[in-house]
Amino acid sequence: MMSQNEIAISAQGLKKSYKNIPVLEGVDFEVKTGSIFALLGSNGAGKTTIVKILATLLKQDSGNVTVNGFDVASKPGNVRQSISLTGQFAAVDEILTGRENLIMIAKLRHLKNPHPVADDLLKRFGLTDAADRRASTYSGGMRRRLDIAMSLVGKPPLIFLDEPTTGLDPEGRMEVWKIVKELAGSGTTVFLTTQYLDEAEQLADRIAILHKGKIIVSGTLAELKKLFPPAKVEYIEKQPTLEEIFLAIIGKKKEEN
Amino acid sequence: METIKNYFFRDMGVMLGRSMRHILRSMDTIITVTIMPIMFMLLFVYVFGGAIKTGTDNYVNYLLPGILLIAIATGISYTAYRLFIDMQRGILERFHSMPIARSTVLWGHVLTSLVSNAISVVVIILVALMMGFRSSAGVLSWLAVAGILALFTLALTWIAVIAGLSAKSVDGASAFSYPIIFLPFISSAFVPTQSMPGPVRAFAEHQPVTSIVETIRALLSNQPVGNEIWVAIAWCVGIMLVAYIFAMRAYQKRV
Numbered sequence: 001m002m003s004q005n006e007i008a009i010s011a012q013g014l015k016k017s018y019k020n021i022p023v024l025e026g027v028d029f030e031v032k033t034g035s036i037f038a039l040l041g042s043n044g045a046g047k048t049t050i051v052k053i054l055a056t057l058l059k060q061d062s063g064n065v066t067v068n069g070f071d072v073a074s075k076p077g078n079v080r081q082s083i084s085l086t087g088q089f090a091a092v093d094e095i096l097t098g099r100e101n102l103i104m105i106a107k108l109r110h111l112k113n114p115h116p117v118a119d120d121l122l123k124r125f126g127l128t129d130a131a132d133r134r135a136s137t138y139s140g141g142m143r144r145r146l147d148i149a150m151s152l153v154g155k156p157p158l159i160f161l162d163e164p165t166t167g168l169d170p171e172g173r174m175e176v177w178k179i180v181k182e183l184a185g186s187g188t189t190v191f192l193t194t195q196y197l198d199e200a201e202q203l204a205d206r207i208a209i210l211h212k213g214k215i216i217v218s219g220t221l222a223e224l225k226k227l228f229p230p231a232k233v234e235y236i237e238k239q240p241t242l243e244e245i246f247l248a249i250i251g252k253k254k255e256e257n
Numbered sequence: 258m259e260t261i262k263n264y265f266f267r268d269m270g271v272m273l274g275r276s277m278r279h280i281l282r283s284m285d286t287i288i289t290v291t292i293m294p295i296m297f298m299l300l301f302v303y304v305f306g307g308a309i310k311t312g313t314d315n316y317v318n319y320l321l322p323g324i325l326l327i328a329i330a331t332g333i334s335y336t337a338y339r340l341f342i343d344m345q346r347g348i349l350e351r352f353h354s355m356p357i358a359r360s361t362v363l364w365g366h367v368l369t370s371l372v373s374n375a376i377s378v379v380v381i382i383l384v385a386l387m388m389g390f391r392s393s394a395g396v397l398s399w400l401a402v403a404g405i406l407a408l409f410t411l412a413l414t415w416i417a418v419i420a421g422l423s424a425k426s427v428d429g430a431s432a433f434s435y436p437i438i439f440l441p442f443i444s445s446a447f448v449p450t451q452s453m454p455g456p457v458r459a460f461a462e463h464q465p466v467t468s469i470v471e472t473i474r475a476l477l478s479n480q481p482v483g484n485e486i487w488v489a490i491a492w493c494v495g496i497m498l499v500a501y502i503f504a505m506r507a508y509q510k511r512v
Contacts, residue, residue: 055354077356085354090345095279107271108357110264134282150351 007066008033008158008189009054014063016049023049025213026063031206033157036180036190038204040246045210047193048088054191055085056229068158076168083152084159088166090143094136098127098146101135102153109154121149123180141172148179158189165199177202177223201242211250268357272365273372276339280373286335291377294328295384301447302388303400309448317390317453320475321382323446324468327438328381329374329410333417334434336370340421341430344511363418363508370414371407372472378406401486405476408493413437415500422507440466 009031016024023046031037041047052058054067056076065071070078093101099118106114122131125145130138135146144164151159161180165173180203184190194200200207201221208218217227224245240248280286298320301309306316313319343349343362354360382390394402416433424430441447443457444466450458461467468488477480 055350057350057353080354080356083315083354085351087347087350089347091351093348094346095282096275100278104271104275105351105355108268108352108355110267 006033007031008035009037009070009191010064010066011050011054012064014050014053014065015061016046016053016058017061022213024060025235027210027213027215027216028065029208029215031189031191033189034184034187035204035205036184036192038200038207039191039210040195040200040207041193041210042195045211047195047210048162049158050210051085051087053195055083055160056080057085082157083153084156086147086151086159086161086164088162090140090147092135092138092143092146095134097132097134098122099131099139101150103148103155105150111154117153121152125149139172140168141175144168144176145179148176151186152183158191159183159219161190161192161246163193165194165196173199180214197241197243197246205240209246209249217249265358265361269360269365269368272361273368276366276369277372279339280335280369290328290332290335290373291380293331294324294377294381297327298324298381298385298388307426310452315389315391317385317388318392318478319474320447321385321390322470323441323466323476324385324442325378325381325406325411325473326441326446326469328377329406330413330434330437330440331372332374332377333410333413333437334431335373336366336414337417337421337424337430338427339369340366341427344422363504366418366421367411367414368418371410374410375407375435393479394477394479395479397446398479402476404471405469405472405486405489405493408490408497412493412497412500415497415504418504419500419507422504422511438465441470444470446470464490466498468492485491 007030010031011030012028014024014027015022027046027050039047039050049058053060053065053072054136056072056079059073065073066080067079070082072079083096092098093104096104102118102121103114107116111117118131119128120202122128125148127142127146127149130142135143138146146161148161148164151161164180165176168176177199180190180192184205190203192203204221206218206220207224208215210216217224219227221242224242225240227245227249298317301320301324302317306320309316311319343451349362353359375409392399416437420433421430444450444461444464446466450461450467453461466483469492472482472486472489475485
């Protein structure tokens with residue numbers, strides 16, 4: 001048994017429907033403190049719905065969800081105190097400069113010294129030169145970096161990244177990956193959703209695959225690889241990629257249904 | 258959350274500072290909300306004014322209240338626009354996932370609307386003074402004018418909030434304001450209603466703008482306001498309450 005403060009997120013029997021259309025049909029998972037957890041799934045699988053429930057933007061229909069030990073339904077204020085959300089679309093204020101964006105968030109987090117906090121993050125994310133330009137002039141990669149930097153203001157112990165590299169060019173993608181790895185290195189828990197299998201393979205300590213409203217499999221990459229039908233291993237030489245595992249598992253589920 | 262309550266006004270101040278920056282950095286907004294009403298004023302005073310018989314010798318005095326209402330009606334369309342953009346760009350979600358009272362986001366926009374409209378009203382009054390506007394009103398009357406304009410701004414701002422929250426496109430977010438901008442034209446703002454044909458006159462005399470315009474005009478020229486001021490206040494407060502309820506409902510649906 002893991003002790004309470006080793007678990008950053010715990011979801012049990014999480015259900016959510018939109019107008020009678022079930023999106024989540026009993027989702028269970030746990031995320032260990034300090035780890036990178038990747039939620040993998042196709043478009044429309046319900047990844048963003050899960051993130052929104054965890055970040056207190058949406059209420060679940062049923063099921064127990066705790067984030068950093070706080071129940072999301074009954075203690076949303078405490079949850080918000082301990083998380084940061086980087087949504088699917090870079091949530092930066094385009095009319096403000098990069099620096100102003102960071103200072104604004106620092107003020108809203110009621111930090112005592114917003115200006116040095118902003119300077120530090122600008123430096124860390126390679127945005128010092130662009131700090132006094134409006135965010136609307138930033139490239140996609142820079143905007144995403146600013147977006148993630150805004151999420152790190154106040155050093156929340158848990159950050160949600162909802163498809164952080166969607167729409168980025170390969171270079172921007174690599175930059176984000178580097179940031180995520182550094183984050184985890186400094187002890188921050190990262191909850192990541194992605195539809196890119198190599199992203200999960202690159203970054204995550206644990207991977208959960210969401211399909212048709214349920215987590216159909218979860219574990220470390222090594223554990224997932226073991227699930228790959230052994231009979232097939234005899235016919236191929238290379239190790240299965242996560243992509244093959246993903247498609248094989250989903251295909252198997254389809255047959256069962 | 259006790260701490261969130263303690264920070265309510267500070268957080269709202271941050272929100273206000275943010276959207277005031279938006280306004281000051283957008284030439285488009287400044288031109289539309291102050292320069293356009295001023296152009297209207299110039300046009301009506303120096304082009305049409307000679308042909309309009311209002312029974313007063315100073316047409317700027319007659320016209321100013323209506324111009325102020327047009328400026329406010331234009332100004333609030335930007336509140337809807339900014340709210341819509343916030344929602345689309347995901348920054349609203351960021352704010353909502355932070356430990357701040359969610360209503361500060363909305364109140365920040367409402368407060369911005371009050372402050373920015375007050376600025377454009379002051380600018381327009383200064384231009385009117387240069388064009389020959391004179392008022393014999395005392396401090397109390399000016400305060401009453403400010404109060405009515407603030408109520409009018411609030412009433413329209415809450416309508417703008419509904420539009421901003423429920424719009425499907427940027428154009429839709431601000432389109433609702435066109436009929437409101439047009440309302441002063443079918444009122445006693447530019448010409449006395451007596452010159453209008455029956456049905457139009459009936460509409461003009463019973464729509465909110467006329468009572469508001471008449472009240473402000475009476476206050477500014479030191480005339481008795483009579484019952485008109487209560488009709489004006491009732492309209493503003495009534496619209497404000499109904500719009501507020503629907504705006505809050507739209508907000509709950511969104512969050």
